[in-house]
Amino acid sequence: MKKLYGVGTGPGDKELLTLKAVRVIRDAEVIFAPNNRGKNMALDTAKDYIINKRVVLIDFHMGEVDKADYKTASEIIKNEIPHGEHGVFLTIGDPMIYSTFIFIMKELEDSDVEVEIVPGIPSFVAGAGISRTPIAVKGEKFLLCDEEPEAELLKSIDCVCALKVFKDKKKMIDIFDDKGFTYSYIKRCTLEDEKVLTDKEEILKEHDYMSFIMGRRYKND
Ligand SMILES: C[S@@+](CC[C@H](N)C(=O)[O-])C[C@H]1O[C@@H](n2cnc3c(N)ncnc32)[C@H](O)[C@@H]1O
Structure with missing residues (x-):
């Protein structure tokens, strides 16, 4: 064997x-x-x-x-x-x-x-810690995807992470803006040249394969 x-x-x-x-x-x-x-x-x-x-x-x-x-x-x-x-x-x-x-x-x-x-630590779990984005608290739903999700789906989601979206980030960010999500773009997380961006224009200038976007919506408490 x-x-x-x-x-x-x-x-x-x-x-x-x-x-x-x-x-x-x-x-x-x-x-x-x-x-x-x-x-x-x-x-x-x-x-x-x-x-x-x-x-x-x-x-x-x-x-x-x-x-x-x-x-x-x-x-x-x-x-x-x-x-x-x-x-x-x-x-x-x-x-x-x-x-x-x-x-x-x-x-x-x-x-x-x-x-x-x-098992290994997934990139988005490391990135959640780095950007201080809670993935889920009690009763919440998390979505992991590798392309922008349909806007309709996001109605029932509290936190979303989109991997591999290094080419077309605009559509994703437009959906986040429209649905009231805050977002972070996380590039090369845990490496020496790690970068975390929250400004839309700055994010759109980046095109690194080793990057992802996390979106978060917080309930009013
Ligand atoms: C083929 S997927 C692999 C995902 C991997 N198995 C995981 O658990 O994170 C490749 C994607 O993972 C993400 N990725 C992996 N490592 C990363 C890192 N250090 N920083 C940012 N994104 C990373 C990027 O979105 C990249 O496009």
């Missing part, structure tokens, strides 16, 4: 790696991560624990990634992990949130590779 740990490395600050993540990375035979032009942020976060280890960066097509890509990735993983050993697939934040790993995990079902998840 072989084993693959899907490990969340958190938002980027090395101190936010979990103890379990560090242990399974240190003990791994091989480390996998998506290839972003020879780089990977999760790999950077964990690099202090990846010493004299085989690292396999897996290529995914630019643009739409399809089932065939995930199948190819899962074949690479199956071939690279020796019998009786374990490998680690690194993801930023948590592996169960908008991650490539979710599809690889699916492809590995019914194979000889057992899968275990090591």
Whole structure:
């Protein structure tokens, strides 16, 4: 039997790696991560624990990634992990949130590779603390999305976080303004060049993939 740990490395600050993540990375035979032009942020976060280890960066097509890509990735993983050993697939934040790993995990079902998840701190949870935006208090509803939600849906939501909206933020902010939400744009959170912006014009000038917007509506009390 072989084993693959899907490990969340958190938002980027090395101190936010979990103890379990560090242990399974240190003990791994091989480390996998998506290839972003020879780089990977999760790999950077964990690099202090990846010493004299085989690292396999897996290529995914630019643009739409399809089932065939995930199948190819899962074949690479199956071939690279020796019998009786374990490998680690690194993801930023948590592996169960908008991650490539979710599809690889699916492809590995019914194979000889057992899968275990090591959770990581999601980017928006770190960002909520940094921007002092409570995600939810008793009786409230939170929405996580990766595009602007329909305005209608926001009527029943108290807090919303939109990941991956680095290209089209205007629509999202217009909806927030219209529905009475305050908002924060959080870029590269927990990293040295972290930025938190609340001014609309300033936010619209930013275009970093490593960013998201949190919107919050407070009930009158
Ligand atoms: C493919 S999703 C991965 C989400 C990740 N699994 C998580 O739990 O946060 C990529 C998006 O996560 C967000 N993200 C991840 N790390 C971030 C960081 N350090 N600062 C700001 N946004 C981040 C951005 O919205 C980015 O477009």
